[in-house]
Amino acid sequence: MLKKCRLLSLLLIPVSFLVKPAAAAEVVLYSSNNVETVNRVVELFTKKNPDIKVSVVRAGTGALMQRIKAEAANPLGDIFWSGGLATIAEFKAQLDPYASPQANTVAAAYRGPNGLWLGTNVHVNVLMVNARQVTDGALPKSWSDLSDPRWKGRLVIPDPERTSASFVALYGIRQTLGKAMLSRIARNATIVGTTSAAYDGVAKGEFAVALTMEYAAYEYVAGGLKEIKLVYPSEGTFMSVEGMALIKGAKHPAEARKLYEFLASKEAQTDIFKSAFRRPLRTDIDVSTLSTLPALSAVKVVPLDEEKMSQDRAAFLAEWREIISAR
Template sequence: MQYKNGLMGTLLFAGVAGVMTLAAPAAHAADGHVVLYSANDDTVNKLIADGFKKETGITVDVVSTGSGVLFRRVISEQGNPQGDVVWGVSAALLKQNSKYFDAHAVKGADQVPAQYRDPNNLWIGTNLQVAVIAQNTKSIDPAKGPKSWEDLMDPQWKGKLVYTDPANSGFSYATASGLLGAWGDNDAAWAKVKKLIANTKVLNRSTLVFDGNGTGEYPLGISLEYAGYLWAHNGAPVKVIYPADGTVALAEGAAVIKGGPNTANARALVDFLASKPTEEMLLKSTFRRPARQDVALTDTGGMPPLAQIKLLPYDDAKWEAARTDTLRKLKDLIQETR
């Protein structure tokens, strides 16, 4: 079977003309524009820009880059903000930078679990990223694959399992730190993480993990939920495994930038991003799990409700504060186990 040009060639990662990159747009004071600082990929940005334009007549000028770069920009522009909305960034970063946001009460916010939104309405989660194990069932019999993180430590999976370098991937860092926390955040926990990492081939980019698992180059991947369902939708023999010992689900969200040039339009855009129809559209188009719990998970290939997934508690503030030291230790483990 011919798969559709890898994940980079599918809906999520295709380059789309007309979506701006880091070049700064002019700050539009006119009614017809809003400036979106987005860490999402260009295809997702275009879906939003096109949908919002159709619904409101307002043009979305997108600045698209990594979340760290976006927030450095927000901070540097605080005396003269050029952006109106920030979106597609982690709840941890939204919490850290909430002083740069205006409070905005989104209609229907009560449909988002409390842990995935700000109690003072400074930001709201729009989608959830769930760490999973992705199994290529052509390479490994569906009944004989791993069922848990602990199973991945079995010597039989050494060299067959891929993982993104946590220094380059927020979800990889969250997975490792979430497991450390669940296993006690002590020397014994670090020993277990070392055993798990010893079985992995560490790649530089998440898309290499997604693509390698989808094509069968790597039978197993420590992956993200949406990528597995997208590959399966495109015809690849990929099975999404929710580890029996629990996993992490982290919110990505949106906020109105304080003092931006188009405040009214910014509020309208955040309402649009957090709305039920928009989250339904992104689920259908990109398999991104909605933060809203009133969105039916239909036509997703079996994506379970959040309540059916065993979730590990995750202290994002703690692990964000410990990021530098934790990444250094993880780097040492990777080097020691090569």
């Protein structure tokens, strides 16, 4: 009789005590974007998806892609946003193909094979000049102007091994103007470890000129710093296209696709431009109507072969190290 009572007591335990509650939905975002941009995106996304928690891991593009590769057997991230397509392409074995309904808003050249990645925004390489620091002549108008000895110690360039946009610009200079010109420019330059160290240095007057990205320089212009000028080099500049990708074997694939679609949307990309001045790749957004920046069609751009650039990356960086060590 006692055994029957115990059995009956077990049967009467509320089901809620026996069933574990479902884990809250989560997505792990690996991002090389700055804190402000990432925070803005997370804020907008969670307003639309309050049931999904976004966890963020921030680092440089190269470091994050290496981390994704190292974690291949047990992925800890779900989605990567955003980094240079040349760098992303090197790690395509770690990516999961996805056919986004919004992919056709981006030119085919910026979409990965079988949907392995999708271009989100484009960085246009510019010269950021602090006019107050240029009292001995005209502002530079071209890449080749940077080889003039008067820029010695006054030019700052981010390390191309650590920043994908700097790699694209220096690789482009090497391809179009040759190794000798790249070497003469490098002799005048101070090399810094981060992109922010370059544009902050010019804004503070520590340097006169930085090789940097349009959005970074324009933040100071939009902020009212009248001495900051953007120069689009006369030989033509280079674009560093950034994109996003889903991580193969991700633990939260459905949530990752939701965030992917949000990042691809016109709403999100327009907001990111308004708040961070990052040119969207969507063909239905014209930044010249939202800012004083020129339309991309008005900028002389020298096209670079993304696949060849990816293949040449290791060799170029080895050559760059030789150039720097020989200064």
